[in-house]
Amino acid sequence: MTIAEKEIKKFENHNCAENAVFYQAMEEVIYSIAPLLESDEKYSRHAILERLVVPDRIIKFKVTWLDDENKVQVNTGFRVQFNNALGPYKGGLRFHPSVNEGVLKFLGFEQILKNSLTGLSIGGAKGGSDFDPKGKSDFEIMKFCTAFMTELHKYIGPRIDVPAGDIGVGEREIGYLFGEYKKLTSSYEGALTGKPFFFGGSLMRPQATGYGAVYFTESMLEIEAKEPLSGKICTVSGAGNVALHAIEKLQQIGAIVVSCSDSHGTIYDPRGVDLELLKDIKEKRRASLEEYCSAHNEATYTSVLEYPEGGHAVWEIPCYAAFPCATQNELTELDAQTLITNGCVSVTEGANMPTTREATALLLSHKICFAPAKAANAGGVAVSEFEMSQNASMSKWSFEKVDAKLKETMQMICKRVALTAKDYGVEGNYVDGANIAGFKKVADAMIAEGI
Ligand code: GLU
Numbered sequence: 033m034t035i036a037e038k039e040i041k042k043f044e045n046h047n048c049a050e051n052a053v054f055y056q057a058m059e060e061v062i063y064s065i066a067p068l069l070e071s072d073e074k075y076s077r078h079a080i081l082e083r084l085v086v087p088d089r090i091i092k093f094k095v096t097w098l099d100d101e102n103k104v105q106v107n108t109g110f111r112v113q114f115n116n117a118l119g120p121y122k123g124g125l126r127f128h129p130s131v132n133e134g135v136l137k138f139l140g141f142e143q144i145l146k147n148s149l150t151g152l153s154i155g156g157a158k159g160g161s162d163f164d165p166k167g168k169s170d171f172e173i174m175k176f177c178t179a180f181m182t183e184l185h186k187y188i189g190p191r192i193d194v195p196a197g198d199i200g201v202g203e204r205e206i207g208y209l210f211g212e213y214k215k216l217t218s219s220y221e222g223a224l225t226g227k228p229f230f231f232g233g234s235l236m237r238p239q240a241t242g243y244g245a246v247y248f249t250e251s252m253l254e255i256e257a258k259e260p261l262s263g264k265i266c267t268v269s270g271a272g273n274v275a276l277h278a279i280e281k282l283q284q285i286g287a288i289v290v291s292c293s294d295s296h297g298t299i300y301d302p303r304g305v306d307l308e309l310l311k312d313i314k315e316k317r318r319a320s321l322e323e324y325c326s327a328h329n330e331a332t333y334t335s336v337l338e339y340p341e342g343g344h345a346v347w348e349i350p351c352y353a354a355f356p357c358a359t360q361n362e363l364t365e366l367d368a369q370t371l372i373t374n375g376c377v378s379v380t381e382g383a384n385m386p387t388t389r390e391a392t393a394l395l396l397s398h399k400i401c402f403a404p405a406k407a408a409n410a411g412g413v414a415v416s417e418f419e420m421s422q423n424a425s426m427s428k429w430s431f432e433k434v435d436a437k438l439k440e441t442m443q444m445i446c447k448r449v450a451l452t453a454k455d456y457g458v459e460g461n462y463v464d465g466a467n468i469a470g471f472k473k474v475a476d477a478m479i480a481e482g483i
């Protein structure tokens with residue numbers, strides 16, 4: 033039995049239906065860090081893995097709110113405070129019907145290592161609710177956020193735990209959450225990031241995850257001696273904050289982005305997507321992507337209903353670089369095979385763990401440059417930390433300063449991941465490099481801080 037198999041066996045009791053994605057993330061990390069565990073027995077002696085896979089605490093609470101018909105609605109709220117060895121708990125809030133404890137444990141666990149990779153002083157956490165913002169009025173969103181914060185405010189603070197956005201939580205929601213936090217605590221402080229700029233947010237926070245993923249990819253392609261993205265066909269999935277800003281940066285550097293998608297279907301526009309129209313449909317009107325084709329009749333729309341067996345229309349489009357920016361496990365082994373057959377050179381995870389384990393293994397075995405989420409999408413949380421710094425010093429940084437620091441951070445993460453992979457005998461494997469580098473920093477802090 034290998035050291036990884038031995039370690040995984042210890043956590044078999046975590047493997048149940050609700051924990052499926054958490055177990056998947058944990059298994060990947062354990063396999064990756066096996067060379068580190070083998071090279072230094074201190075991690076086993078200090079039972080670091082046993083301590084790392086259990087959150088410090090899980091806060092679970094009821095959220096009751098009144099809808100527009102004055103009917104009482106009940107949802108469940110969570111905050112998983114996973115690990116604060118490197119700094120205050122930090123990570124987003126997700127509002128989506130799929131949210132449960134297992135999903136948030138997966139996201140919180142990934143966040144520990146992601147935040148460690150940024151080199152900044154932030155621990156890992158995640159939270160959210162099974163509340164579905166789709167179809168809700170602005171007023172209902174406000175009432176839900178207010179009710180959610182009534183409970184959450186007891187557990188957060190600028191030096192304790194600093195939530196931010198994720199799927200279903202953007203500037204609007206953060207604004208309402210912040211307003212309620214301020215009211216309940218009587219203090220105007222940076223207990224949340226992703227705030228609108230005019231009351232405490234950082235410039236570039238909305239762009240940070242998408243831009244950061246592109247900066248990371250540029251760096252990775254350079255290190256791996258591949259051609260740059262300029263002039264190349266790129267495919268992007270998703271149409272949320274990460275996807276739209278990845279498209280924006282890709283277009284700025286001269287790449288041709290031909291796709292995007294939402295939970296209902298995929299747009300393929302061979303001439304390059306019209307970002308302004310997409311922003312209007314998705315950000316302003318929160319409408320369906322299908323509308324895109326009425327303005328651009330050379331584009332096609334494929335409904336997900338055409339893929340009852342799984343698979344995804346985005347990944348059938350031949351491309352140089354693919355950017356899955358929608359949600360977990362959206363890119364399957366079948367999709368990975370299609371990408372490889374069509375000559376794809378690089379895959380960057382803009383969303384959290386959008387590639388299944390089997391798909392990742394296949395891409396790596398075909399030497400596709402693969403940028404894992406915890407490294408490639410760390411730009412969002414990095415700029416969140418810049419927001420915390422600005423709030424703490426009551427200052428405002430320029431767009432140029434934040435952008436330069438974001439780029440520098442992404443390049444630093446990329447180099448560190450590549451070098452770590454090389455040091456541990458897995459050159460070119462950014463998954464193992466990211467897991468080892470991220471884990472090592474947290475684990476060393478945990479050892480130094482005692483039990
Ligand atoms: N939800 C984002 C992530 O997955 C951002 C978290 C934050 O800014 O705290 O990294």
